[in-house]
Every structure is written in C-alpha cells, then in structure tokens.
Amino acid sequence: ENVDPQKTAFLLRKAWTLYSVTPLYRFRRARLRDYARLLSAFIAAEKQKGLAVEVGVELDIKVTVSSLADLVGSEQDQAAVLVQLSLRSGASSRNSEDKLVWSGWFCSVYGDDLSENVPEDFTCLPLFLTHGAESYTSMVGSWFQKTFDCCFRRLAISPLNLSWMVAMWAGCQLDRAASAVELVFSVPRLSQPLDISYAIHPEDAKALWDTVQKTPGEVTQEEVDVFMDCLYAHFHRHFKIHLSAAKLVKISTAVASAHCDGIVKILHSQYLSGVLMLLTELAVSQIQ
Amino acid sequence: HIATSLPLPSERDHLRPRIDLIVFMIDIKSKYSLRNVEASLAYVDASFFLGKVCFLVTGVGRVNACSIDTNAVCKLGETYCSPVLFCELELEGIRVVTAQRLVRMLQICAGHIPGVSALSFVSLMRNSDDD
Numbered sequence: 001e002n003v004d005p006q007k008t009a010f011l012l013r014k015a016w017t018l019y020s021v022t023p024l025y026r027f028r029r030a031r032l033r034d035y036a037r038l039l040s041a042f043i044a045a046e047k048q049k050g051l052a053v054e055v056g057v058e059l060d061i062k063v064t065v066s067s068l069a070d071l072v073g074s075e076q077d078q079a080a081v082l083v084q085l086s087l088r089s090g091a092s093s094r095n096s097e098d099k100l101v102w103s104g105w106f107c108s109v110y111g112d113d114l115s116e117n118v119p120e121d122f123t124c125l126p127l128f129l130t131h132g133a134e135s136y137t138s139m140v141g142s143w144f145q146k147t148f149d150c151c152f153r154r155l156a157i158s159p160l161n162l163s164w165m166v167a168m169w170a171g172c173q174l175d176r177a178a179s180a181v182e183l184v185f186s187v188p189r190l191s192q193p194l195d196i197s198y199a200i201h202p203e204d205a206k207a208l209w210d211t212v213q214k215t216p217g218e219v220t221q222e223e224v225d226v227f228m229d230c231l232y233a234h235f236h237r238h239f240k241i242h243l244s245a246a247k248l249v250k251i252s253t254a255v256a257s258a259h260c261d262g263i264v265k266i267l268h269s270q271y272l273s274g275v276l277m278l279l280t281e282l283a284v285s286q287i288q
Numbered sequence: 289h290i291a292t293s294l295p296l297p298s299e300r301d302h303l304r305p306r307i308d309l310i311v312f313m314i315d316i317k318s319k320y321s322l323r324n325v326e327a328s329l330a331y332v333d334a335s336f337f338l339g340k341v342c343f344l345v346t347g348v349g350r351v352n353a354c355s356i357d358t359n360a361v362c363k364l365g366e367t368y369c370s371p372v373l374f375c376e377l378e379l380e381g382i383r384v385v386t387a388q389r390l391v392r393m394l395q396i397c398a399g400h401i402p403g404v405s406a407l408s409f410v411s412l413m414r415n416s417d418d419d
Contacts, residue, residue: 156352159317163355188317221357228319245320247353260352 005269007070010103012269016129017137018155018262020283021106023114023122024148029067032081035147036065039083042143043136060088062098073110073277078123080107085136102132104140109276114284126283127276128152129264155262155283159248165258165278166251167227168219170202171209172271178202178254179267183231185246196246198235202254294328308398309340309406311390316347319355329368339406340397341370344386349376369410 040063047061064084071080082105086098106125108115115124130137141152157165170181180199187194212226213219232244250259256266256275266275289304296304310332315321325343332341343365347353365372375386397406 158352159355160357221360225357225360229323232319242320244323244355245318247317248355 007068008269008272011105011272012266014103014131015263015265016131018157018264018279018283019128019130019141019152020126020155020286021128021144022126022151022287023118023124024106024144024150026121027123027148029079032065032067036063038147039063039065039140039143043085043139046139061101062086062088068105068107071105071107071109071272071276073108073273073280074112076112076115077108077110078115078125080105081125083140085132085140102130102136102140104128104130104132104137107276107280109273109280111280111284113281114287126287127155127280128283153286155279155286157258157260157262157282159260161282162248162251162258162260163228164219164224165256166253167209167212167224168274168278169251169253169255169271170200170205171213172253172255172274173206174202174254174268174270179252181205181254182250182252183243183248184250184252185243186249187246195249196241196243198231198243200231205253293324294331307336307340309342309390309394310336312341312343314343314345314356314361316345316356316358317350317353322356322361326364337368337370339370339409341368342390342393342409343370343372344390345372345374346377348374349378369413371409371413 040061043061043063062085064082064086066082066084068080068082072078082103084100084104085102086100088098105128107127107129108125109127111124111126114126118124130140144150145152166181166183179202181202182200183198185196185198187196208230209227212223212230214223228244232242235241235243248260251257255268255271256264258264264275264279266272289307312325312328313321314325343361345358345361362372373386373389376382377386393409395401396404396408399405
C-alpha cells in the first residue's frame with residue numbers, strides 16, 4: 001500500500017454517507033480553483049435565496065477543491081477529488097482558523113468496469129462520500145449536477161453486501177489489538193422493533209474465516225455463505241433464534257464499519273484501498 | 289395447502305388430496321427461507337421434478353434488502369429442472385398476475401388443459417439452455 005497516511009488521515013474515523021455518481025462531463029482537472037470559486041458563488045447565491053443553513057447569521061463559506069492522487073487503484077482510475085467547505089471566521093480577515101464544516105470526496109478505486117465503457121470527455125469517479133450537514137451536501141450536489149450533467153443517488157448496502165464486508169474485513173490481519181466483530185440485526189414484523197447485536201472476538205472471527213477461505217486474496221460467494229452460516233448456527237445453538245431470518249443492518253470490524261443506509265466508517269488506514277475498492281464496486285453496480 | 293416446511297405431517301396423509309404442484313417460496317430478504325427450502329427439497333419424491341415443482345422468489349422489489357444471492361436461486365432451479373419465478377407480493381398488480389400464472393400452471397399440472405402436460409415445463413426449460 002503506497003498511500004501516504006498523512007494525506008488520508010482525514011478519512012479515518014468519520015462517518016461518511018455514500019452516493020453513487022454517474023460520470024462527469026467535461027470535468028477539467030486544471031480548473032479546480034475555478035470550480036471552487038464557482039461553487040462558492042453558487043452557495044452564496046443559494047443562501048441569499050433564503051436557503052441558508054443558519055438564518056440570520058452572516059456566514060462566509062470558503063470552498064476548496066483539490067486532487068488526491070493517492071486514492072486510486074488501477075492505472076485507469078482518476079485521482080480523487082476533495083471538496084471542503086469551511087466557515088470563514090469573523091468579519092475581518094484575522095488569522096484565526098477557518099472551521100471545516102463539510103467535506104465530500106469523489107473517488108474511483110478499480111472502477112475499470114465503468115471507465116472502460118465511457119466515451120472521452122467523461123471523468124469516472126463513481127463513489128461520492130460526504131460528511132457534514134445534509135443541506136451542504138444538497139447544495140454541492142446540485143452544483144455538480146448542473147455543471148457536469150451527472151446524477152447522484154444514495155448508495156444503500158444490502159444485507160448480502162454487508163455479509164461480504166464482514167467476512168472480508170474480519171479476515172484482515174491487523175498489527176494492533178483489534179476491536180470486536182459486531183453484527184446488528186433488525187427483526188421484522190414485530191409490534192416493537194427489536195435489534196439483536198452479535199459480538200464476536202476478533203481472533204475467533206479471523207480464525208473462522210481462515211478455515212473457510214481457500215485461496216488467499218480471493219473471496220467467493222460460497223465462502224461468505226459458509227462463514228455466515230457458521231455464525232448463524234452458533235447463535236442458534238445458544239439462543240434458538242434464526243438470525244438468517246432477520247435483516248442484517250450493520251456490521252462493524254476493526255477495519256471499517258458499515259450500515260445498510262449507506263454509511264461507512266473507515267477505522268484503519270492499512271486496508272483503505274481494499275475498502276474503497278469494494279465501495280467503488282457497489283457504486284458502479286448501482287449506476288449500471 | 290400451505291406448509292412452513294417439509295415433510296408434511298404423516299398423520300393427515302390419508303385425508304390429503306393428490307398434490308399436483310409444489311411452489312417453494314423463497315423470500316429474498318431471508319436467508320433462512322432459502323435454507324429451509326433447500327432442506328425441504330430432500331423430502332420431495334423425484335417424480336415431482338418433472339414439471340410439478342416451481343420456485344417463487346418474493347420481495348424482489350426491494351433490492352436493497354436482499355440477503356440472498358440470486359445466482360444461487362437460479363442454480364437451484366437448474367439443478368432441479370424447475371422454473372424460478374420472481375415477484376413482489378407487496379404490489380397488488382404483480383400479486384394478481386403471479387397468482388394467475390400459478391393457477392394456470394396448476395391447471396396444466398392437474399391435467400385440466402388438454403394437449404399440455406406438466407412435462408411441457410421441463411422441455412421449455414431445456415430449450416432455453418440449448419440456446
């Protein structure tokens with residue numbers, strides 16, 4: 001992994017909301033500063049229209065748009081694009097620090113399935129991750145949609161995909177002591193909603209995955225099924241409850257956690273690329 | 289007749305009418321339902337797999353709640369030479385159409401349609417493989 005940990009530190013331990021984005025038309029990397037200016041003007045105009053985040057307070061939003069060359073997988077991947085919104089502090093330009101209020105970044109890690117098939121003039125960055133108020137997300141999204149003729153959609157994660165994530169990430173080798181592997185299930189059709197949390201010691205989970213996985217580096221649906229069936233069987237033996245009939249809504253490992261509403265937290269830089277590759281794949285399949 | 293799993297309880301065997309069609313229902317949101325169907329298939333006499341079995345996958349409208357790999361269900365259909373139907377029971381239109389299809393299949397399996405028998409289903413499936 002030749003990812004510079006300093007540059008990507010901002011990604012870790014934040015809850016990112018996921019979107020899929022269709023390819024951007026005529027996006028020019030040389031014009032990032034222009035885009036920042038235009039987006040800033042757009043946001044100021046939106047606020048004038050009365051769609052301000054905080055009414056009655058004079059806010060000056062500073063926009064920066066930058067390129068992150070480190071976050072790529074294959075040679076065909078475009079470098080990630082980071083958009084940050086900060087509150088300019090105070091009326092005067094004193095040197096007190098600007099407060100970061102919203103971040104969003106576009107990326108593609110092994111998104112070749114999509115980028116292979118688009119015409120020239122289109123930039124493929126199918127995964128969009130946001131952190132911050134929904135109102136800012138909506139403004140930034142609108143500007144990108146109007147400027148680059150693209151389309152954003154929330155990326156939900158199905159229980160099937162969550163089970164892939166927990167199997168793969170529980171099997172990751174980590175240097176430091178890892179936190180427990182947790183699966184949260186929601187039980188349907190009850191008068192009172194019931195959530196079941198199933199926590200497993202990380203070493204036990206990794207040991208189980210190691211016995212299941214046949215080829216290192218390759219994961220098959222059968223292997224994920226066996227892994228999950230073992231967890232379900234163990235739970236049933238003790239509690240007589242069939243977790244396989246419930247809905248898996250959230251998984252958490254030392255590498256990353258993911259919620260079915262499309263919210264992800266990356267906890268460890270070591271497997272950042274692998275996590276982003278999986279998420280890029282989900283985004284690409286939602287687009288296609 | 290509706291059952292949650294097979295085999296059917298033996299006490300009522302003598303009262304039960306002839307079974308013409310078995311529809312195995314798999315809920316795409318429940319892995320348990322797939323495992324249940326897989327286990328129940330073992331209790332079905334081989335003669336049923338000549339067109340008198342079909343798999344009905346429900347809940348397909350909610351792709352984001354999918355807990356089952358649909359390839360696995362299609363493979364199940366191929367293994368048992370039986371058609372796999374997909375539907376969404378929460379939508380009334382689709383519910384009605386699916387029910388009509390099943391009743392039509394049942395009429396054929398029960399021998400009520402002259403000139404067509406349950407074996408037609410098997411040969412239809414074979415043709416699509418050869419293409």
